[in-house]
Amino acid sequence: MYETMTFSGGIHKHNEIEELIEDLGGFVLQKNDQQLDVTITMAVPAEDTDKIEQKAKELLGSVEISPLASTEIAVVSPTLARQHLPHAACDIAEYLRRYGTKTNMIGLARGAGKGISQISKSEKDLIEEHDLAIFSLGSFDDCIRKKTHLFEDIDIPVIVTGSPEIAAEEINANAYVSGFGRIPRRLKRGENIRALRKLVEVSEDIISKQKEDLEDDPLIVSPIIVKIALERKVPEVAHINAPMALVSQLDGVRVKLPYDKFHEEIADVEVEGHRLGDISEIKKSKMYDHILVKILPETSLY
Incomplete structure (x- = not known):
């Protein structure tokens, strides 16, 4: 079983950690050079993560487990049309990418409208190609509760975001994260960042649980x-x-x-x-x- 990790540090001698990854039988998934800094997303055998941590400390860098790396997440909005702006989904998708996941934004063709929202079979099939779906809904409790048909029969884990406080069990979702909704600006304020961090934590927990389930019946190859x-x-x-x-x-x-x-x-x-x-x-x-x-x-x- 491979564990995904992210190393952040200086560009000096960073090749040593790449050599260690190769020696351990791991892989470099992504590498970003930023002037004097480098970020490396890697996959290494789970039993060897301590060796990576030791090397990162030696290079005066930092390394952390990245559960969302090597995953693909669908960020779904009832609509992405300009007449229905603003869309929190844009900031959600961008923020999640910082944690190593690949996000795809999906706007439903007929998802807008409390009483007329729909999801087609092809849209459902597309969403189910991902590891996790995040449905970005609005600001009103009643509206969110009447749109549960958009995601209640999706066969992958679903996280719903919105403004009011709602228990996930009440809307048949795997998790619900409040603090979003239709906000007429970028999600840059303190309460918005806290909501985004909470969303990342919930996503990581769900992905980690999926990985544990896969260990019960492992894939033939990684x-x-x-x-x-x-x-x-x-x-x-x-x-x-x-x-x-x-x-x-x-x-x-x-x-x-x-x-x-x-x-x-x-x-x-x-x-x-x-x-x-x-x-x-x-x-x-x-x-x-x-x-x-x-x-x-x-x-x-x-």
């Missing part, structure tokens, strides 16, 4: 290993112009290549002695016809 294999063995990945050509999920990888043209090549990639098509479900995504690789659990081999 999505991180599949991601690295695809980067090395599919030349077209290097030419993808989209940010994050490959997106790791808890149970798979999103490949931003056209399904019809590349799904057979993806299926033939060998990962730890297995043909990828034999140990995963490879299907067409609802998002731009991307390829979605969902890795099967070990019990599927028996």
